[in-house]
Amino acid sequence: MDVQVFIVGVLFAAALFYVGRIVYRMFRPKPGAGGCASGCGKCGADFSKIGETARIHAN
Structure with a gap:
């Protein structure tokens, strides 16, 4: 019995x-890996300028 418990x-x-x-x-x-959070390496997105781009498109 002890050997069986050890194996399990x-x-x-x-x-x-x-x-x-x-x-x-x-x-x-x-x-x-790429810049996204998933780390899959497929995308090389640069999210550092996303706020600037949003302000430009908001005007």
């Missing part, structure tokens, strides 16, 4: 590690 504990710990790694990699910014 190891499998459970491995599953927690696997899910934790997926969650960590989901929120970690990727190196070389």
Whole structure:
């Protein structure tokens, strides 16, 4: 019985590690990613001038 509990504990710990790694990699910014928050790297949008552009279009 003790060996079975140990094996289940190891499998459970491995599953927690696997899910934790997926969650960590989901929120970690990727190196070389674009400027958006998703970090997919597809867009290189520059949001630094968005306020200036909004004021220009508001007039």
